Amino acid sequence: MLKDFFGKRRKYASMPSEQAKLDVPEGLMQKCNGCYKIYYRKEMSKNLNVCPNCGFHHQLGAWERMESLFDAESFEEWDDNFITGNPLQFPGYEEKIEKDRKKTKLNEGVITGKGLINGQATGFAVMDSSFRMGSMGSVMGEKIARAIENSKNESLPFVIFTASGGARMQEGVLSLMQMTKTSVAIKRFSDAGGLMISVMTHPTTGGVSASFASLGDYNFAEPGALIGFAGRRIIEQTIREKLPDDFQTSEFQLKHGQLDRVVHRHEMKNLLVTLLDMHQKGGDVS
Template sequence: MNKCSKCGTIQYSKELEKNLKVCPACGYHMRLNAMERIAMVLDEQGFVEHDADMISVNPLDFPGYSNKLEQQRLKSGLKEAVITGEGTIEGLPVVVAVMSFDFFTGSMGSVVGEKITRAIELATEKRLPLIIFSTSGGARMQESILSLMQMAKTSAALSRLDEQGGLYISVITDPTTGGVSASFASLGDINIAEPGAVFGFAGRIVIEQTIRQKLPDDFQTAEFNMQHGQLDLVVHRKELRATLGKLLDMHSEKGGV
């Protein structure tokens, strides 16, 4: 049994999974881990993971970081906060990077930045579309400047992809904040978000305390960002695969591009 964190409705786990972890009572989009997202969006048996053995270490000897990394791997069943690779969506080839909030709140350290950069470079080399599914609490503070430099690194790689005319679709899921929102998550040729997804840089409380003003109730939601020009589409999870398939088809050789 699962309880919706928004409306409190109790759902059978199997029924919730059939509904792609969207609450049938209120439409709340619950969080998916990276493997759930891959299974939902990509064609069955069409995904080949890359750089699966890359894991974070403790380059700055930050106290307790090594132990936390091991705990996160055991707890989440993941090696890192992002899974990258190649697959197909409705038969169309694509390079993907899929982040998972379950691992260290999806924070971006040097390995996350490197894996995403390699995915971008692969898409550039093979002239394939790139889709990044973002969810993150921001930069991984235990890696300090090594984490922050990933913002510039991923953005520079995307610039090279853009120069070659490559297609990059950014899919924002709940939540996407901090350094990830301020870098590759915002740089898509097409920026899409799931309904209700939080998408912003600093947290709501921090902003309110800084500007000493009350923010709108829907501040930083996907719908708010859509109204203010930050997003191109807000797409229900049930329609996401089909929407991505249409966009890929439009930009494929078959689609006349």
């Protein structure tokens, strides 16, 4: 095996660079954005897209995250047939949505449903930034609000993983209205005694960070995640001051009391199991 491996290295080293690129299968390797080391993509995938060397947390797809948390074949998807329209007739919007649907195999930038985490039934919403950068439109807001309502009706705790570039500009005020819709759904859920755990991943920004992402009974984040409302450049231009280098990172938010804990991806399932065990109770929340 080693002989074959080093033989291949010599082969590629002796080739013209363009030919070597053609002979290396596309998508085989992945460079870490933290330490810039190169790994086999399968190796990174097995490690939940966390760099084995520096611990940098790369983005994780919604289905990959669910498979890392939920018991095998235990989840039931809700509202999977909801598809975004073009309510404002924004030019080219439908084509972009269709392109992302084909690329990601998702109908929208969030998956909702219920499943078992170590045998405990839980409602969930998992956002995926590979679909329109996880931007929040009317369908996403509707799916999240309905997932919260379903969790209330079925007396389930609710866990949400956020990843978003903010509101979806192609839907204008309809997108901004989802901030209110989801926040009201969470208030009803909380008044009924429901438990909500919010986990912010990279990035969680704009209207998502200013609404449902920050309204959990527990608010967690992954290491190094970008969390904030307005962009760094806009804030610096507004206040005319230089911001700290770690501004809007999860560690900065924790230090300033905006988070309860920064949680490594490998520790996430155990933490959720502990909290669900601690809050488990008999009877309905309605």
